[in-house]
Amino acid sequence: MQLKLFLVATALALSAPSAEAQQMAFGKGVCEKFVLGRNNMTKECDTKLMNSTYDNGRTGFYFVFKRGSIITFSGMDRPNPTPDTDLFAIDKVIFSAGGATKEFAATGSCRYGNYKAGxxxxxxxxxxDDGQPFEAVFRLTAPPEG
Known part of the structure; x- marks a missing residue:
């Protein structure tokens, strides 16, 4: 599964617009909530999460699902709300499953903090863009690697 995850993440990174990934991190933990529209997908969400950061300020969180699909929230970095928290504005959601990838415009944000600071x-x-709300919460149980 880790190799498959790496290959999908690499394919997604290669499809990003001419920016080079500065960092790719892999986390393990608990998907506490994952809701798309009226679909509560929390039970299907896996214990793995990936994060990519590009030199142009784009970043993304890749939520992995038990059947191999990945849903990514992607957007541009914004000023840190506090010294120990970070924020990026979501401008698209990317669905990857069975070798196919689809992107949808979206608005929102991802907020996260420094693991070492608790x-x-x-x-x-x-x-x-079609008005469907989404929300995801993932709790890391170990420091991210990468």
Whole structure:
């Protein structure tokens, strides 16, 4: 599964617009909430999460699902609300499953903090371009690797 995850993340990174990834991190933990529109997908959400950061300020969180699909919240970095928290504005949601990838415009934000400072939750919330709300909360149980 880790190799498959790496290959999907690499394919997504390669499809990003001419920016080079500065950092790719892998986390383990608990998907506490994952809701898209009226679909509560929390039970299908896996214990793995990936994060990519590009030199142009784009970043993304890749939520992995038990059947191999990945949903990514992607957007541009914003000023840190506090010294130990970070924020990015979501401008698209990317669905990857079975070798196919689809992007949808969206608005929202992901907020997360410094694991070493005790901040272990990643929270993403917003609305797709067709008006569907989404929300995801992931709690890290170990320091991210990468």
């Amino acid at each position: 901040h272990k939750r990643i929270r993403c919330k917003g609305t797709s």
